[in-house]
Amino acid sequence: MNYFSKFLGAASAVALSCAAVAAQAETLFWSTQAKPVEEAQAMREQVLSGFGGGVDYQPNDGGPWLTRLQAELQAGSGSIGVLGALHGDFSAMDPADLVDLSDLGVASASDTFNGLAKLGTDSLQYIPWMQASYIMAANKEALQYLPEGADINALTYDQLIAWAANAHEAAGEPKFGFPAGPKGLKHRFFQGYLYPSYTDGVVRTFASPEAVTAWTKFKELWTHTNPSSTNFSFMQEQLLSGDAWIVFDHTSRLAQAFNERPDDFVAFPAPAGPTGRGFMPVLAGVAIPKTSPDMDAAKELVAYMLKPETQIATLRATNFFPVVDVALPDDLPPSVKAAGDAVAKMSGSADANPGLLPAGLGDKGGDFNRVFVDTFERIVLANQPIEQVLEDQKGRLAAIMQETGAPCWAPDAPSEGACPVE
The missing domain is CATH 3.40.190.10 (Periplasmic binding protein-like II)
Incomplete structure (x- = not known):
């Protein structure tokens, strides 16, 4: 092998190593939501591009989503940083496999949703993320x-x-x-x-x-x-x-x-x-598996998803409504503004009694x-x-x-x- 070939080989190895480090620096967002190609692309370009740490957004059907998650939990380590899924997906899990997010300082505006997110425990096992109804x-x-x-x-x-x-x-x-x-x-x-x-x-x-x-x-x-x-x-x-x-x-x-x-x-x-x-409510949430490789980055991403501006961007990308109190922009379609207001009043009412989607x-x-x-x-x-x-x-x-x-x-x-x- 001549010097030039050796140089190319070394350069390729360095490039691959840098790519691996860059990929590793991104938080893997493993989601069952926003699966259509257009929605997934909108999530990457309009919603998650503003997150400083970098996000690898990967939506999947429920089966593959659960299979990989279970494999990482059983192995005791993995690459999934943050989970996105419906309440029913999380309620079928062992709460011990999810990180307590009570001290994160973010939650939905609905006490009812926050109660559901505890999954029968005394702590927030996921954070409500978006809703439809x-x-x-x-x-x-x-x-x-x-x-x-x-x-x-x-x-x-x-x-x-x-x-x-x-x-x-x-x-x-x-x-x-x-x-x-x-x-x-x-x-x-x-x-x-x-x-x-x-x-x-x-x-x-x-x-x-x-x-x-x-x-x-x-x-x-x-x-x-x-x-x-x-x-x-x-x-x-x-x-x-x-x-x-x-x-x-x-x-x-x-x-x-x-x-x-x-x-x-x-x-x-x-x-x-x-x-x-x-x-x-068709209630989706974000959670962190106990095997998340970078807990600080994962928590930063979860907090980012609850920011008012992120919630509005998510609404535009997915047609799912915010779970936090936020003023809807004037340039949204009339149907989104009308329905969003009704959904917010309904989920935030003092007598709200959600009948969740059937699960299991x-x-x-x-x-x-x-x-x-x-x-x-x-x-x-x-x-x-x-x-x-x-x-x-x-x-x-x-x-x-x-x-x-x-x-x-x-x-x-x-x-x-x-x-x-x-």
């Missing part, structure tokens, strides 16, 4: 029919029913709209809104006397619901057409109405029942959702006796929980092993 929306013309004394940002289910009844009478036809179509997200309303608001549970309380009350109230609301709702899937369409004046849906499925006619509609929190203001069900998630859809169709559409239907469906639900072994999630009380249907 389902909300209510209405044509502003319908506001004149609100029952006397009702606050649209703090409605009860009884007030919502009265409002729908008033609008029904004024219009001469039912004007409440509900996404009960084949592609509608009706099951999420029952799991995350109705059940938590009336039973303070979902699985344990499925066939309880309080559940009977909940379905009775929903049947009452249904009498003021546009009967074509069984064909409705995206409620933005019914708001724009006038087929519905008051609706419930996911924020993304209401966006078109607010973006096309922002002055005509208002967004607001879901109503409250006897056991709180049930709502389903694996490929039985569809069967779980079907239980609630079938219950709705039998009770509300077929007018079958509520107690009988709940008793019939109780067995199906119990079988799913036993087969999956999925433990309870909020607002159900924690369980050892499969969540029981009581």
